[in-house]
């Protein structure tokens with residue numbers, strides 16, 4: 001008999017020869033109100049128990065401040081603008097450092113993914129350096145750049161750069177080769193190839209890397225500010241420690257978590273979803 | 287008034303260009319593509335070399351529709367890649383319009399077995415991105431892309447992303463894109479194999495129509511003998527690995543051909559006999575190599591004596 005191919009047409013992804021493309025993400029539909037209720041109940045319970053423990057007076061307030069005093073500190077912090085200034089300064093530093101990191105990281109990653117020589121030289125260096133916790137760069141940063149904004153930016157960049165480089169490189173490597181071949185057949189070459197094929201092809205993975213990079217940047221910034229910066233949320237933490245003001249520490253920590261969650265949920269989760277949907281990588285669960 | 291692409295205009299009405307070209311006997315037309323002594327070996331990771339193609343010689347004339355048939359793994363895709371310039375021949379020459387093929391060029395477009403569309407672009411943009419390489423203005427690109435989408439009856443889906451289209455629709459977009467590039471040679475690697483029978487039949491019909499009206503040179507790789515006989519001016523049968531040209535058939539049947547007609551059936555049977563020999567050769571090799579019991583058991587049903595009632 002003459003063999004006939006019985007390749008089944010693949011559903012969803014148009015360009016997945018041999019499953020070389022990125023795996024499909026199963027992302028749940030927006031959580032129904034019931035789940036929100038459960039979540040809310042859980043956190044309310046935690047706060048309740050916390051308040052109860054404080055009322056029992058097992059630990060003195062300078063060790064464990066009550067939720068009420070933390071809330072009051074938060075309120076006062078926003079009223080006298082000290083927290084607002086802290087948030088503003090930190091966000092500004094973060095945005096500057098992170099933007100540099102994204103532009104640099106994506107550019108380096110694109111080339112690393114495409115050029116074999118770079119991958120074996122620079123790529124291995126990147127893999128090595130990224131194992132270094134970003135806080136380890138603080139001493140070097142202060143020696144090189146003093147105690148100013150540049151040193152902070154440096155710490156933020158170095159903290160988030162590598163994960164973006166590595167994700168971008170990974171995204172580039174997982175573009176189906178047939179897609180790139182096809183682009184060459186269509187006369188897409190040089191810068192156009194990078195801009196119109198490689199970059200969008202790797203974008204879903206790049207966004208994941210950017211999300212990771214953001215949280216890395218956030219952590220590096222807090223570390224740096226805590227150790228040597230003036231103003232900013234990390235600096236407020238340090239102030240709280242010096243003044244023995246535990247409720248200030250807790251208040252600042254709550255703000256840090258809130259900002260982290262907000263950016264993650266409002267910016268990155270939304271961006272990731274919409275890109276994956278557009279790229280056909282999203283399978284809605286019913 | 288925006289001027290319509292000549293191809294679409296031709297595809298609509300009776301076409302003077304395609305018809306005139308078809309009226310000229312094939313042999314008096316200029317040679318479009320010539321392969322001389324093309325061989326290709328692959329070296330695998332463990333150091334073994336596989337000879338995929340051996341001493342391939344043939345030429346294709348302008349406007350000819352050539353089908354390449356052969357058993358799985360005989361090097362059909364490799365051959366197409368070499369012609370497209372995506373792969374280099376180990377030795378031998380590939381001449382396109384008398385010039386040696388050095389790399390991919392927009393005069394030769396490949397349509398792959400699975401539609402290779404850019405998933406982040408809409409159907410229309412997928413066609414436009416290729417037209418951009420040809421230096422068309424933005425407006426002209428859109429007009430032309432829409433023309434070709436209309437040609438494959440997908441103008442309603444111009445703004446759909448590939449994952450929103452069915453397999454057959456995606457392959458039609460790929461066909462539209464290949465045609466919109468207006469290549470001199472259209473290389474098709476089992477383009478319709480992954481599709482169901484009805485869709486395949488419709489696309490055959492459309493491809494034939496377009497080809498007859500535009501007079502493009504087409505090289506079409508397939509597993510399917512009837513498909514080859516129905517479509518081609520000439521069928522080249524490759525032997526099992528290493529791929530060599532085993533036989534060539536000129537097919538002079540009038541078009542459009544009905545794949546159930548007696549002539550098509552007769553020719554198909556003849557080609558099948560040749561191909562069967564080749565496939566059996568592959569299986570015999572496998573049997574010789576795989577001396578394990580499991581292999582013997584698996585292959586009992588397809589031993590040469592059983593499957594070939596001579």
Ligand SMILES: Nc1ncnc2c1ncn2[C@@H]1O[C@H](COP(=O)(O)OP(=O)(O)OP(=O)(O)O)[C@@H](O)[C@H]1O
Nearest residue numbers: 328329336338357358359360361362363364365527
């Ligand atoms: N990149 C590669 N590296 C090593 N061997 C390869 C490579 N590509 C193809 N081959 C070998 O070359 C031979 C021909 O492959 P090719 O893909 O051209 O076959 P084909 O005729 O297109 O088969 P099919 O009909 O199944 O698509 C095969 O035996 C395969 O093992």
Ligand SMILES: [Mg+2]
Nearest residue numbers: 362363364475
């Ligand atoms: Mg093949």
